[in-house]
Amino acid sequence: MATESCLRLLYTCRNIFHIRQVHANALINGTFNNLIVANKLLHFYVQHKAINDAYYLFDEMPTRDPTTWSIMVGGFSKLGDYNNCYATFREILRCNITPDNYTLPFVIRACRDRKDIQMGRMIHDVVLKYGLVLDHFVCATLVDMYAKCAVIEDARKLFDVMVSKDLVTWTVMIGCYADYDAYESLVLFDRLREEGFVSDKVAMVTVVNACAKLGAMHRARFVNEYICGNGLSLDVILGTAMIDMYAKCGCVDSAREVFDRMKEKNVISWSAMIAAYGYHGKGKEALDLFHMMLSCGISPNRITFVSLLYACSHSGLTDEGLHFFDSMWRDYGVRPDVKHYTCVVDLLGRAGRLDEALKLIETMNVEKDERLWSALLGACRVHGNMELAGKVAESLLELQPKNPGIYVLLSNIYAKAGKWEKVGEFRDLMTQRKLKKVPGWTWIEVDNKTYQFSVGDRSHPQSKEIYEMLTSVIKKLEMVGYVPDTEFVLQDVEEEVKKEMLYTHSEKLAIAFGLIAIPNKGDPIRISKNLRVCGDCHTFCKMVSDVMKRSIIVRDANRFHHFNEGACSCGDYW
């Protein structure tokens, strides 16, 4: 009876002091000797993050069972005290206690969080030794551990040999692929359904993320229907993920519809929507939403301000951006970090205020990183300031001598000025240092299928038609004044060859295919590119949107470009 009343009392505990009181009473009335009571007390301490109290109690326990040990291992793991987590687990093995399916996931999670693949593999051996390979909890955590330690092949191998997999294990695997190969995530989602599973909200968040990564609009619509069709309500996390998905698929209006439909919103949801407006070049909408957020009593955080400053910079709202930068710490208590400074350098740089941008960098009291300098270098490129570019490049290459992007950006700047000697110098340096330029490629979704193009690509079965379409489009554009801007070809080759290379850029091939495969003029042509869209292709898209009367939506590595009637939403400012 005393035991039961002690347990009942425990469940009414609201804070650590109440637990200590129950603990003291249990010691006095002897119920502490009951393992169930002692374990419960231990668990409550851990839940309230009172690890010292837990450890003291653990130490004074007359007997312990596997539950006792697993609560301790779990407590250390959750608190991030990895050394004590490992030490306690070693103690379990040393005392010849069989580790169970409760303890192992905790210690595996510790390996995952600290990316300790060596220890992770050792624990995997322990799992095999004790015959726990069939346990869902253990295996799901192992799969997650391998993936987070960047050995996705081992994660997949283990996943594939699991005889029975539950929804959580599938979710873990789909979530892991969202970071590496979002396309494979969606393949797994198809397989999951084929095997008769019905996804829950958590599983759908990982699928939604994969669609966002891919920018796969048709899949996004399907996923939305699946969520509604299976009666999954939009909680704050799933809703926010869907805002991000629609926005990254180029449908900022659909993103807003989801946002408006959400009953519960928090600072993350608001920030996601502000960010979405930002990379779609809708700076004014981002600002309006920020003010609406404030009037709803939500306090902005670091990320809200990054999104807001980004929105200002990409919409040319220089004064507004500077105003927010000035007030974020003073009025909202959010201290600017390097990301905020990067946005402001970009903001000033785009406005041609390079001296001010440089001065800001020189006087800031925050550690500088390569992205900050890259922002300034990008501005040097746009405004053709080679002298400053040289200086910036020095700082940048000191920080990141192995980043191919920097070499490419520098080559771009020198190529623009026709300094082919310098371009060659950097190309040689890249070869010497074994750095490879990331190849550019564009993909387009037609009838639920994704087609991918690289420069000069002829691998598509309709390649002949695509090239014919491209030639005919270019002819039409030339008639209204299109002149290929060969400054965007870095190689020092003949003008005619440069033209040839420009004409077969992956963006142009994908658009030519889009014109064939999406004949309905009302449907926009949506393409995605892994790098930033080149200046000539940008002009090409503007003119196609006018001459061919087609709306084109391009997702590049940084933002979206909406081309309509000869103009782009970025205002030629990207």
Added chain:
DNA sequence: GTAGGGTTAG
């Protein structure tokens, strides 16, 4: 006493 979920800078 157990495993899976959202936003951000070049």
